[in-house]
Amino acid sequence: xxLKKNIxxxxxxxxxxxxxxxxxxxxxxxxxxxxxxxxxxxxxxxSEIICKKYDVDKDQFEKDLDDFESxxxxxxxxD
Amino acid sequence: xKKQENNKxxxxxxxxxxxxxxxNAIDSPGPGVAVIRAIRECEDFDVRIxxxxxxxxxxxxxxxxxxxxxxxxxxxxxxxxxxxxxxxYIHENENIDVIIxxxxxxxxNFIKLKDKLKELGIATFLxxxxxxxxxxxxxxxxxxxxxxxxxxxxxxIFNTRELEKTAKELEYPLVVKGKFYDAIIANTLExxxxxxxxIQAKWGLPIIVQEFIKGTEINIAALGDxxxxxxxxxxxxxxxxxxxxxxxxxxxxDDDTYIKLAQKFIExxxxxxxxxxxxxxxxxxxxxxxxxxxRFPAWIYLTAAAGQNQPASLVKMALGQKVExxxxxxxxxxxxxxxxxxxxxxxxxxxxxxxxxL
Numbered sequence: 152x153x154l155k156k157n158i159x160x161x162x163x164x165x166x167x168x169x170x171x172x173x174x175x176x177x178x179x180x181x182x183x184x185x186x187x188x189x190x191x192x193x194x195x196x197x198s199e200i201i202c203k204k205y206d207v208d209k210d211q212f213e214k215d216l217d218d219f220e221s222x223x224x225x226x227x228x229x230d
Numbered sequence: 231x232k233k234q235e236n237n238k239x240x241x242x243x244x245x246x247x248x249x250x251x252x253x254n255a256i257d258s259p260g261p262g263v264a265v266i267r268a269i270r271e272c273e274d275f276d277v278r279i280x281x282x283x284x285x286x287x288x289x290x291x292x293x294x295x296x297x298x299x300x301x302x303x304x305x306x307x308x309x310x311x312x313x314x315x316x317x318x319y320i321h322e323n324e325n326i327d328v329i330i331x332x333x334x335x336x337x338x339n340f341i342k343l344k345d346k347l348k349e350l351g352i353a354t355f356l357x358x359x360x361x362x363x364x365x366x367x368x369x370x371x372x373x374x375x376x377x378x379x380x381x382x383x384x385x386x387i388f389n390t391r392e393l394e395k396t397a398k399e400l401e402y403p404l405v406v407k408g409k410f411y412d413a414i415i416a417n418t419l420e421x422x423x424x425x426x427x428x429i430q431a432k433w434g435l436p437i438i439v440q441e442f443i444k445g446t447e448i449n450i451a452a453l454g455d456x457x458x459x460x461x462x463x464x465x466x467x468x469x470x471x472x473x474x475x476x477x478x479x480x481x482x483x484d485d486d487t488y489i490k491l492a493q494k495f496i497e498x499x500x501x502x503x504x505x506x507x508x509x510x511x512x513x514x515x516x517x518x519x520x521x522x523x524x525r526f527p528a529w530i531y532l533t534a535a536a537g538q539n540q541p542a543s544l545v546k547m548a549l550g551q552k553v554e555x556x557x558x559x560x561x562x563x564x565x566x567x568x569x570x571x572x573x574x575x576x577x578x579x580x581x582x583x584x585x586x587x588l
């Protein structure tokens with residue numbers, strides 16, 4: 152998944168889609184995931200980086216990441 | 231030395247007298263106050279603003295930091311002769327350079343008078359009657375069909391007996407609309423009849439019954455030069471909508487689809503002046519034109535705040551200046567409207583009510 156090119160993000164996890172006017176707030180991990188997407192990291196790389204940084208179960212995180220990906224698609228944040 | 235030159239330039243800056251209508255900055259606001267605010271922010275000219283009002287309690291009348299002097303003018307139903315007589319009187323006192331009318335209901339009269347106003351030395355920047363009528367709600371569907379623009383199907387009706395047949399064709403929910411303002415969504419025949427009578431009582435006939443389109447409301451403020459060129463296009467999404475369907479907050483968008491749509495409209499119509507396209511963007515990416523308002527919207531100040539001052543550009547074109555198309559604007563610029571209790575004195579109310587001037 153890749154972040155749409157005109158999506159604006161902030162360090163606080165605020166995401167703004169200038170094409171639709173929608174804006175969203177994410178939690179800290181969500182913000183980290185979006186920042187990693189901005190750096191063109193793959194889902195696999197994101198999973199490795201997040202699991203290293205936070206004390207989370209890898210299987211559980213990958214399930215949550217799938218859900219998060221669906222949400223981002225629904226909100227037209229990623230292609 | 232350079233400073234002196236600048237001072238000289240400033241002293242030569244001519245004061246332009248601009249008359250503006252629609253000072254009703256209420257919960258369903260007219261655009262006048264926003265138009266004035268944008269014009270006053272333009273540093274290219276010094277202005278004296280003359281308010282033209284219909285009612286003694288239009289808030290703009292009492293905003294003396296924005297409006298220098300106000301005159302009441304006759305209601306549109308009084309006709310063009312009555313309006314012209316009043317404008318001549320005001321012009322004798324104020325020497326008006328430009329008039330910017332901002333109400334749908336008054337535009338017909340001002341368009342009819344624009345040549346006479348020109349003879350008096352008063353400039354306008356309005357569409358021709360043909361352009362004005364092409365985008366009329368009553369003709370919008372045909373206009374869309376002719377030019378390949380998506381417009382919801384509609385029926386123009388004159389009595390409630392036509393509602394049942396219309397509902398069978400368009401299916402519920404329907405949107406029942408007045409010829410100038412107001413739109414009510416109806417899910418049943420009973421609701422549609424109620425909406426018909428309510429709107430008829432306020433705005434008269436005909437009534438427009440329109441197919442309901444589900445989607446996101448996008449509004450586009452645009453300015454045409456009369457030769458088919460769009461001088462400015464700013465799309466905005468309503469973030470907060472009042473129970474009257476008005477935007478109480480909105481944000482500028484970055485989407486070429488909307489820019490191209492407005493440019494196409496202006497190119498087709500050779501629109502002269504400001505206008506607002508009301509768009510319904512469906513989930514599957516279709517942009518329906520719901521209405522085209524033949525004047526600036528009440529949120530027009532956002533265009534100036536985002537970097538494209540449409541009212542100021544209109545004034546320049548009205549005065550015969552060449553204005554290049556504006557390209558860049560700030561995306562993500564937000565307006566949030568607010569209500570403010572303006573305090574005035576009975577003397578002022580008495581003056582505008584009794585003398586028709588303030």
